[in-house]
Amino acid sequence: MTNTNEVRVRFAPSPTGMLHIGGARTAIDNWAFARANGGKFILRIEDTDPTRSTEENTQIILRAMRWLGLDWDEGPEVGGEYGPYTQMQRMDTYTAALETLKKRGAVYPCFCTKEELDAKRAAAEQSGEKYTGYDRSCRNLSAEEAQARIDAGEEHVWRLKVPENHGPIEFDDAVYGHMSFPADVMDDMILVRSDGSPTYNFAVVCDDTNMRITHVIRGDDHLSNTPRQILIYEALGFPVPTFAHLSMILGADGKKLSKRHGATSVEEYRDRGYLPDALVNFLALLGWSLDGETTIIPRDVLAREFSLDRITKKDAVFDETKLDWMNGQYIKDMGADAWVQAARPWLIEAGATEEDIDARPEWYAKLYPLVAERLVRMDEIPGKLAYMFWGPKVELDEKSVAKVLQKEGARAEEALRAARQIIADESIPWECDPLQDAVRALTETLDMKAKFLFQPIRVAVCGNMVSPPLFESIELLTREDVLARFDATLAAAF
Numbered sequence: 001m002t003n004t005n006e007v008r009v010r011f012a013p014s015p016t017g018m019l020h021i022g023g024a025r026t027a028i029d030n031w032a033f034a035r036a037n038g039g040k041f042i043l044r045i046e047d048t049d050p051t052r053s054t055e056e057n058t059q060i061i062l063r064a065m066r067w068l069g070l071d072w073d074e075g076p077e078v079g080g081e082y083g084p085y086t087q088m089q090r091m092d093t094y095t096a097a098l099e100t101l102k103k104r105g106a107v108y109p110c111f112c113t114k115e116e117l118d119a120k121r122a123a124a125e126q127s128g129e130k131y132t133g134y135d136r137s138c139r140n141l142s143a144e145e146a147q148a149r150i151d152a153g154e155e156h157v158w159r160l161k162v163p164e165n166h167g168p169i170e171f172d173d174a175v176y177g178h179m180s181f182p183a184d185v186m187d188d189m190i191l192v193r194s195d196g197s198p199t200y201n202f203a204v205v206c207d208d209t210n211m212r213i214t215h216v217i218r219g220d221d222h223l224s225n226t227p228r229q230i231l232i233y234e235a236l237g238f239p240v241p242t243f244a245h246l247s248m249i250l251g252a253d254g255k256k257l258s259k260r261h262g263a264t265s266v267e268e269y270r271d272r273g274y275l276p277d278a279l280v281n282f283l284a285l286l287g288w289s290l291d292g293e294t295t296i297i298p299r300d301v302l303a304r305e306f307s308l309d310r311i312t313k314k315d316a317v318f319d320e321t322k323l324d325w326m327n328g329q330y331i332k333d334m335g336a337d338a339w340v341q342a343a344r345p346w347l348i349e350a351g352a353t354e355e356d357i358d359a360r361p362e363w364y365a366k367l368y369p370l371v372a373e374r375l376v377r378m379d380e381i382p383g384k385l386a387y388m389f390w391g392p393k394v395e396l397d398e399k400s401v402a403k404v405l406q407k408e409g410a411r412a413e414e415a416l417r418a419a420r421q422i423i424a425d426e427s428i429p430w431e432c433d434p435l436q437d438a439v440r441a442l443t444e445t446l447d448m449k450a451k452f453l454f455q456p457i458r459v460a461v462c463g464n465m466v467s468p469p470l471f472e473s474i475e476l477l478t479r480e481d482v483l484a485r486f487d488a489t490l491a492a493a494f
């Protein structure tokens with residue numbers, strides 16, 4: 001059994017699309033709060049909207065959660081004591097809760113048709129009054145009449161009987177502080193639709209209660225649902241959890257983050273080469289801070305130190321430049337082995353094969369220091385490292401050829417031919433330093449500035465003027481391939 005003091009939180013996505021950045025931030029905060037308090041993190045799929053929910057989206061969300069490293073203690077694929085964790089499989093629990101409410105006289109059937117309700121709304125709007133919700137006409141039907149109409153098979157929904165003279169609905173939000181909403185403007189909201197399905201507010205309250213959720217941490221787009229949900233808790237006689245509403249995430253222009261700002265789903269960030277650790281760190285800092293200044297917060301620190309009282313209600317701004325910087329830091333610190341694993345798809349795009357990576361991971365690990373300080377995103381790997389996979393060929397960048405080789409003409413050719421001799425000299429160990437020293441000595445022999453000597457070599461080996469460290473790269477290639485590239489360049493450029 002659950003220990004009664006245990007913190008239990010949930011992330012409850014609707015599988016109507018991919019996992020968005022805002023949803024991911026909510027998931028991270030819940031996960032970190034559970035971990036920091038030795039509690040449980042529950043994943044629940046809210047699929048009661050049959051027109052928009054798909055199994056495919058559920059799978060995409062689960063995959064994104066796993067990729068982010070947000071392990072859940074209870075939920076789909078994991079199970080748990082309070083499952084199932086998919087709303088469509090919990091219909092009996094909503095039916096049972098409705099029965100409780102009926103017994104308590106807290107709900108009533110409403111037979112008003114959509115046409116009637118639309119007409120009432122239109123009439124209210126035409127008369128210039130603000131439509132304040134359902135006029136409660138069915139609330140006054142006698143129990144006998146209501147039952148007779150149900151028995152006759154008349155279509156109906158079930159509405160919550162918002163108590164008269166309730167007084168304000170109050171709660172202490174862990175982020176927003178004390179909140180108070182007048183109850184007398186609350187609509188007698190629908191809890192169960194005519195097809196028997198629960199509405200969002202009803203299902204959430206039933207689930208959060210049945211799953212023993214202690215803290216509801218979610219986006220502040222749900223803030224206006226909270227007083228409604230509290231009315232449902234009260235009607236059912238269930239304890240109300242603690243709420244913490246997370247502020248909105250804005251784009252750099254101050255507007256709510258949306259497609260207009262570019263990538264918004266976790267998968268898109270993955271495909272653009274952001275590391276899950278960096279993205280989790282970055283998203284955790286949208287609205288929360290450790291101490292107001294620390295920016296690099298590894299996952300284990302987050303899982304230890306996260307607290308609701310350091311969440312701000314100020315809107316958070318999604319600063320992609322900061323994310324890029326942070327991703328670069330994580331790449332720099334991740335180490336060669338982790339890098340090879342994470343870089344796999346992009347190494348393959350650059351020209352590697354799965355088999356080769358598996359066969360000689362140590363060679364791939366040596367690529368890491370060539371780029372560790374230079375990569376902002378992993379998807380830059382093909383652009384930066386493709387030359388390592390060309391074998392004997394070289395893909396010459398036209399601009400580099402024109403500027404470094406042709407403009408310098410005979411001198412560049414002379415440099416290349418001299419360097420080729422050194423590369424071909426088998427008495428020089430095939431290692432970065434001796435090769436570099438031997439080539440550098442040519443600056444004296446040829447009376448040439450280092451730049452004029454090294455740039456042509458760089459173009460011949462890497463295809464362009466801007467590449468990772470030259471002799472460190474050469475060391476990782478074979479002598480035959482490097483010589484073949486020299487020859488190809490000499491033939492093509494002069």
Ligand code: GLU
Pocket residue numbers: 012013014046204217218219222
């Ligand atoms: N399923 C809701 C959503 O995706 C979340 C509900 C909640 O957290 O209470 O917005």
